[in-house]
Each structure stands twice: as structure tokens, then as C-alpha cells.
Amino acid sequence: MANRQGRGTAAGFVLFSLVIVLLLASRSYRHWVEFGPQRQVSTVNPKMGVHTRLTDEVEPWKIQRTLEMVREMGAPWIVEYFLWAAHEPARGVYDWSHADLVVDHAVNQGLTVIARLGYVPEWARPPRSNHLYLDEAGYDDFARFAAAFAEHFRGRVRYVIIWNEPNLSQEWGFRPVDPAGYTAMLRQVYPAVKAANPEMQVLAGALAPTLAPPGSEWGMDDLVYLQRMYDAGAAPYFDILSVHAYGWTFSPDAPASSDAVNFRRVELQRAIMLRNGDAAKHLMITEGGWNDHPRWTKAVRPAQRIEYTVRAYEIARNEWPWVDALCMWAFRYPRPAATYQDYYTFVGVDFQPKPIYEEVQKYAAGVKVGLP
Amino acid sequence: MRLLQKVRRLSVHRLAFWLILGGVVIVAASFVTRSALLGRDRTWARIAESGVWRVGIDPSFPPFENLDPATGRPAGFDVDLAEAIARRWGVRVEFVGVGFDQLLDAVAAYRVDSAISALPVMPHRTREVRFSDPYIEAGMVLVTPLQSPLVAALEASGRGDPVAGAAVALAGRRLAVEWGSEGDALARRMQSQAPGGLQLVLRDSAESTLGAVVAGEADAAIVDAISLALFNRGGKRLAAVGQPLRSDPYAIIVPVGAPDLLARVNETLIALRADGALEQIKAQWLEAGAP
Numbered sequence: 001m002a003n004r005q006g007r008g009t010a011a012g013f014v015l016f017s018l019v020i021v022l023l024l025a026s027r028s029y030r031h032w033v034e035f036g037p038q039r040q041v042s043t044v045n046p047k048m049g050v051h052t053r054l055t056d057e058v059e060p061w062k063i064q065r066t067l068e069m070v071r072e073m074g075a076p077w078i079v080e081y082f083l084w085a086a087h088e089p090a091r092g093v094y095d096w097s098h099a100d101l102v103v104d105h106a107v108n109q110g111l112t113v114i115a116r117l118g119y120v121p122e123w124a125r126p127p128r129s130n131h132l133y134l135d136e137a138g139y140d141d142f143a144r145f146a147a148a149f150a151e152h153f154r155g156r157v158r159y160v161i162i163w164n165e166p167n168l169s170q171e172w173g174f175r176p177v178d179p180a181g182y183t184a185m186l187r188q189v190y191p192a193v194k195a196a197n198p199e200m201q202v203l204a205g206a207l208a209p210t211l212a213p214p215g216s217e218w219g220m221d222d223l224v225y226l227q228r229m230y231d232a233g234a235a236p237y238f239d240i241l242s243v244h245a246y247g248w249t250f251s252p253d254a255p256a257s258s259d260a261v262n263f264r265r266v267e268l269q270r271a272i273m274l275r276n277g278d279a280a281k282h283l284m285i286t287e288g289g290w291n292d293h294p295r296w297t298k299a300v301r302p303a304q305r306i307e308y309t310v311r312a313y314e315i316a317r318n319e320w321p322w323v324d325a326l327c328m329w330a331f332r333y334p335r336p337a338a339t340y341q342d343y344y345t346f347v348g349v350d351f352q353p354k355p356i357y358e359e360v361q362k363y364a365a366g367v368k369v370g371l372p
Numbered sequence: 373m374r375l376l377q378k379v380r381r382l383s384v385h386r387l388a389f390w391l392i393l394g395g396v397v398i399v400a401a402s403f404v405t406r407s408a409l410l411g412r413d414r415t416w417a418r419i420a421e422s423g424v425w426r427v428g429i430d431p432s433f434p435p436f437e438n439l440d441p442a443t444g445r446p447a448g449f450d451v452d453l454a455e456a457i458a459r460r461w462g463v464r465v466e467f468v469g470v471g472f473d474q475l476l477d478a479v480a481a482y483r484v485d486s487a488i489s490a491l492p493v494m495p496h497r498t499r500e501v502r503f504s505d506p507y508i509e510a511g512m513v514l515v516t517p518l519q520s521p522l523v524a525a526l527e528a529s530g531r532g533d534p535v536a537g538a539a540v541a542l543a544g545r546r547l548a549v550e551w552g553s554e555g556d557a558l559a560r561r562m563q564s565q566a567p568g569g570l571q572l573v574l575r576d577s578a579e580s581t582l583g584a585v586v587a588g589e590a591d592a593a594i595v596d597a598i599s600l601a602l603f604n605r606g607g608k609r610l611a612a613v614g615q616p617l618r619s620d621p622y623a624i625i626v627p628v629g630a631p632d633l634l635a636r637v638n639e640t641l642i643a644l645r646a647d648g649a650l651e652q653i654k655a656q657w658l659e660a661g662a663p
Contacts, residue, residue, distance in 0.1 A: 292552065295430075295432060295433045295472060296472070297432060301552075301576065302550060303577075306551065335496075339473040340472070340473060354552075355553070355560065371576060
């Protein structure tokens, strides 16, 4: 009898332990990584930033390690993409679990997050349409999502980018691009965000540098597009202009020209802002940089990529007081793209730092970088 | 219920007999089906029938493939290799220009029969396409002068982890690399592993990196095998020592559903290697004896 009772107690204990283990395992995955003490970025250039790629990074330790390495490199800014479709899977139903994980780790590392919002959920667009398709009927839904984001991340995120590269047809749901349509989106999103969180700074544009000729089915020249945004009355509906600044094969000191895509094309965007009486506003470069793929025709040699990257950070710091942040594409990919895209990164998929990471890190520490 | 009653009525021996027989029938049926499916390589059948092998190529990477300025036609190592293979099959090659980043997708979508364009083996893409046996090694190699006293130590060091072994053998030496390159990344790893350190000699190109070894400014260098072969074509005599520090073999890409084509590509590569034809192509565009 006592034996049977003992066996019953043991079985009960095993069952109880199993339930506890299952309960622990079912808790939010964020608790499996310790946050650690609050960190600060040490750098000589407070405008240095990178675009991270944590949207589809699943493992919390990899999110944390990525952001640690950004801090250790000396970059205080990150741009990260937050998918509307992932965070509002059904109208009015929000899931911030992954976004919280990314933002909280970034804040813990002392990084400032610029949140790029986009990627339309199926419920907010017509059947069989592209995930970047959002017509005017959906702007209200997007505005509510952006406002919910601003509200949820109050005190943790201070910058949101509304959409990405709307001057490319591909990014506009494979429709003809439409500066007035994008301005209409801003007109709806901006007041909603401000009502939810007045501190949130709204970035517009994130324009892709392109020389697309008039009438091109692929996109619109970014300079033309920006002017048409102003013509459509966009000025009151953004606080900061977001731009992309890729250097392709040109040095960062190659002069700006309306018929060239190079790093200093940003100066032409700035000139358009001045012409439209928007001098008080600043710019943020939320993508940019150089690629060192051995055979891509728009790539440079690895040594040039290091030199150009460091020089670009210097230009942003010393020559462009109207630029608040320069965020290079892209810090690390969660998995190899197996294309030239892999040669934009600073860190391998396995977290091995590339030489460019170590050289930029030296620069941020105040060490002179260059060939002897 | 009725089935259960029937099973109960069966003796153990009869049950075992029927189970074994059923198993044999299932295995035989699956074997026959599989053989029939494998035998249906439509890509190979079409190449054999039409006499045309459509090969995707991005002619922007000399000496492997480029457009000959005189003729406007593709020329290079991969072009010669494709034509050598096609000759053995008695077919004609039709080169199709495809951007480098789209080559694998073009094969996977059967837009071309194969791709030969200095494409490395990518293990994570093997569900979408098939890779032939490698035809050349383009990975990162450690380079020294032919008569260097380091050769023996480096050859002996490459048995385990080649990077760690080379780090030990090169401790205290000068190692030239192209600044920012993959060779530089490897050298930085070695630097942290070399007892007593390792002095990096940084240069701005693969050619000037190898030039540093020739000039006696460095004891060894890390470059990719192709840069070494091209450098040696200019009359220099530097040697790759030991195993590649990181292997990067180039292969021919074929669709997943083309097992016959893949088998024939591999058979022909063996034949080209055996009779010296592959070596001739290497000598023509790179250097005889390139790995």
C-alpha cells in the first residue's frame, strides 16, 4: 500500500515538473535572453548609423548580438523595418512581441531606432494584390496602424518612416508612381501619429535615387518626385526628409549632379527643400553605402568601400549640418542572399566581422583609417 | 470489425507470408515508378533531339566570360569549356545572356538548360538546382615564392584547420592581403591565433598584394586562386601552398529535374580532365596547373 502511495507521489511529482517545464517553455521567447545593464554608444561621430535586418531574425540571442555589435562598432543609429502585416494580423488586432524584442534590445544597447513602416496585410488590400499595394481606400487603416505603433512605442522610438521608396513602381505595389498619392497618404498618417504621440518625428520620402526618364514604367527621378510632393502640399505632413544615398562606383566626393546617381545627390534633395521654404527641416539618410562584390558592375574594390564609407560618415559629420543620421545598408543578413547583396554587409551571417566592420570601428574610436 | 475477425482467423505463418509479400510488392512498385520518373529527363531529351544546349552566361567577368570586343560574341574560359563539352555530345551551344544574380533562378525555371558562369557551389541552393562536380578551385589560398623556406612548414600545417595551422606556421612573419577583402578577414583571424603575432601588409588590390611578396615586402600573401593564376601568367612564379584556406569551387548548374544531363556533364568533365582538354583551357585563359 505504502509502495503504491510512493509511486503515486513520484508520478505526481513528475507530472507537476512536466507542467512547470511546459508552462515555462510556452512563455514569451523574449525571456530567454538576459538584457543586461543599460549600455551607451561610444563614438567620435554621433551621426553614424546602419540599417539592420532583424525583421525576419527569429532567435532572440541573434537580435541581441546584432545590436551589441552595432553598438561596439560605434554607430548610435539604426533603421529597422516593422511589417504592418506582422504587427496587425487582423484589423485592430496588434502583436508587438517581435517588435518589442527588437526595440527593447536596441534601447538597451543605447541605440536610437528609426522605424520604417510598411508591408500591407492581406486584409487591407484587394485580393491577389502585391504586399506593397495600398490604394487611397487603405490609407485610413495604415494611419491607424502607424498611430498604434507611435502609441505603443512612446518613449522608446522617436522616428517613423512612412513607406519606402515610393518613387519606384515596385515599391508602390507595381502601380505607376504617384507623388500626389503618396502625399495624400502622408496627409492622413501624419496627424494620426501626432495625435497618438506628439513626440514622434515623422520621416517622409525614403526616396530611391534613380535617373528614371519621364514616363518610365519603373519609377520617377527622385528629384522630380520630391518637387511634386511639395507641389502636392506635402510640406506640413513630415518633420524630416528621409533619403537614400548609394555611391555605386563613385567616390563620396564626386560632385552632385542631376544626371548622376552618387552619394552627394543628397545635396540636390536639400536644395529642393530650400527652394520650397523647408530649410528648417533636416534629412536622415536611411539607406546608403557601397558594395564590394567581385563582379557586380556597380561595385567597388573592398579597399575603396572602406575608404568611401569612412569618408561618407565624415562628410555627414563635418559638411552636412542638416543631416542628422547616415545609416548604411546593411549591417547583417539573417541568412545569405547569395547575390551581390551579401557584399553590402558589415558582419557575416555567422557574426564574423568583415574588415570593413573593424575599420569603421577604429574610425568611431578616433583612430585614423587608411592604407599606410 | 469483419477485417479484424479475418485477421484473427489467419495463422501466424500465413499472416507473415502475406505481410512479406505485400512489402515486396510495395518496394517493387516504388522502384519501378522511381526508375520511370528518373528516366524522364526532358531537358536532356530536348538537347539530344534539337542538338542545341542553351547555356546561361553573364559575360562580364573576364577571363571566365566576357564579350569579345572584336566579334561581340562571348569569349573566355567558361565559353571554351561549354563548347568543349558540347563537342563531345555532338550538339551546339547557344549562349543566353542572363544577369549574374538571376542565373540560378533561370536554370531553376528551365529558362536555360544550364549555367556556366564562374558560379560557385552554393549548398543552400541545392533544393532548387543541381551543381556538377567542380571544374576549378577559386577559393582563398596562401601564396609564397616557390623556394620559400615556409613551404614545408605550411604544407605540414594544413592537415587540420588550415587557417589555424597557417597561423602557427606564419607566426612572426609578414602576410600581405588586399585591404578589406576576404583574404584580409582570414588574415585578421590568423593574426589573433598566431603565437607571437603576425604582421599584416595591406595593399589595395590582389595584384599589388602578390607584388609585395615578389618585392620581398611580405613573406606570404592570401589571395583567391584565380588572381594568383592571372598574376603568374605575367611571368611571375608564386605558388599556392597547402589546402585552400577557404574553398570556393566553380561548377556547372543544371535543373533539379535533369539527372541525365547532370550525369553527362559530370562524365564529360571527367573525360576532359583525363585527356588534358580541361588543362588546355586553363592554360589558355589562366595558367597551366591552376587548381
